[in-house]
Amino acid sequence: MFGSVPEGSESNEAEHRGKSSQEASEKTRQLTEKNVEDEFCQSPSISQSSSTSVLRAMRTGCTQMAYKFQYYHRYSTSIYILLISATFNILMTSQMNNCSIHTASTKFILTGLTDNHDLEIILFLVFLILYIFAVLGNVGIIVTIQLGANLQTPMYFFVSQLAMLDLFYTSIITPNTLANFTRSIKSMSISGCATQLLLFGGSATTESYLLAAMAYDRLVAIRQPLLYVTIMSNAVCRFLVVASYFAGFLNSLIHISFVFSLKYWKDNVIDHFYCDIPPLFRLTCSDTFLNKIVILLFGGLTSVICLSTILYSYLNILLTILRINSAIGRRKALSTCTSHLACVTIFFSTLMITYLRPPSENLQMNDKLISVFYTIVIPTINPIIYSLRNTDVKTTARKILNKYKLFWIELCSDHG
Structure with missing residues (x-):
């Protein structure tokens, strides 16, 4: 049998084990506090x-x-x-309504005048006929004035410049419009849109200044007929024409720089048949307040300068005509002004209705019709006004036609 362990030694051993565990835990706590500290x-x-x-x-x-x-x-x-x-x-x-979605787009889409294909065919024929008449009429005026020896006066110099300008700015819009009538998608690049807007805007503004210069020419012719050729010399006439072109295209360039500085476009579909400023404003969701101020400022300044010059000129013309004792003299003086006055009334009324009135969503179709009037109709009727109402132009044109008619008859008879 194994030897028995005394009870006292067991209790001492347990007590010693408890003290050892307490000392170990105390050391562990102190080490932990030291590490934390x-x-x-x-x-x-x-x-x-x-x-x-x-x-x-x-x-x-x-x-x-x-x-x-x-x-x-x-x-x-x-x-x-x-x-x-x-x-x-x-x-x-x-x-911004996803404005930046079309910022990187390189093309604009034109809606044209109508979505009806059958109506587009009719409009194509109408525009083509009007454009042919506009080209023939304006070229005829230019050729008649250049070949007519009795038409080498400042008045007809300005008339030939007006015909050249009408031919130029209707050719900027009408050929592209005729081509778009045959296309299902009427697209135009951004650079093409800017170029068209620059040329057309510059031509339209130039015509405003040119009509004002023509009013001044009529004033000098009626008020001081003896000094007319001296005052309206070739140098003065050319200066007025160059100044009109400079002011017109500078005005257009300012508008173009402001329009194409707009950063965001909510769409690339232009609700028009060519690039114009009001439809472009409807595309952008950038703030156009400054652009509209620029249009009102420069457009209003152009209108004020041109219309004030025209009104001043015609007021003095009227006062001068009232002083003429002869009824035939008064009638002859008025006849030289009626053609110009008709062109001024038609041109400025359509231009101011389009650009100087508040924009409205309900008048977009009316804007298109007015634009048709001054892009294709006015260049067509201006030669008619200046030829039908002017005896000198009709007489000279008849002589030129008879001369070339005899030339062709003789040429055909020689070959026959």
């Missing part, structure tokens, strides 16, 4: 017996935590700013 204060050389070192370490740790707090505070503020700006951009993008 070292980590918090980041000073591994701190001695537990030195209370001054502990306080200094605590102060250093608190200072470092304050710096860390400021750093994280700044970082979180930046995050908040980024979140706010991102939210603002999202809201602005939703309010």
Whole structure:
């Protein structure tokens, strides 16, 4: 049998084991506190017996935590700013109605005058006939004035320049419109749109100044007939024409630069049969307030200068005619002004209705019809007005036609 262990030794051994575990746990707790303190204060050389070192370490740790707090505070503020700006951009993008979707587009789509194919065929024939008459009429006026020896006066010089300008600006719009009548998709590049807008706008504004110069020419002819050729010399006439072109195309260039500085387009479909400023404004969702101010400012300035010159000229013409004693003299003086006055009335009324009235969504079709009138109808009827109402032009044209008619008859008889 094994020897028995005394009861007293067992109790002493258990008590000794309990003290050992308590001492181990106390050492573990002290080591843990020391590690925590070292980590918090980041000073591994701190001695537990030195209370001054502990306080200094605590102060250093608190200072470092304050710096860390400021750093994280700044970082979180930046995050908040980024979140706010991102939210603002999202809201602005939703309010822009997907404006940037067509920013990279290189083409505009023209709706034309109608979607009906049968009506497009009829309009094609009408536009073609009008354009042929416009070309023949204006070329006929230019040739007649150049070949007529009795038409080498300042008045007919301006008439030939007007005919050349009408031929130029109707050729900017009408051929492309005729081609679009035969196309299912009526597209135009952005550069082509800008070029068409520059040339057409410049030509239309130039005609405004040219009509004002013609009014001044009529004033000098009626008020000072003896000095007419001296005052309206070739140099003065050419200067007035060049100045009209310069002012017209400078005005158009300013408008083009403002229109195509718009950054966002909500669509690329132009509700018109050619590129024009009001339909382009309806495409953009950028702020067009400045552009409209520019149009009103420069368009209004052009209208004021030209119309005031015309009104001043005709007021003085009227006063001069009233002083003429002979009824035949009054009638002859008035006959030289009626053609010009008719052209001025038709041209400026359609131009101001189109550009100087408030825009309206309900009048877009009316805008198209008015545009048809001054892009193709006015260049067609201007030669008719100046030829039918002018005896000198009709007589000279008849002589030229008879001369060439005899030439062709003789040429055919020689070959026959």
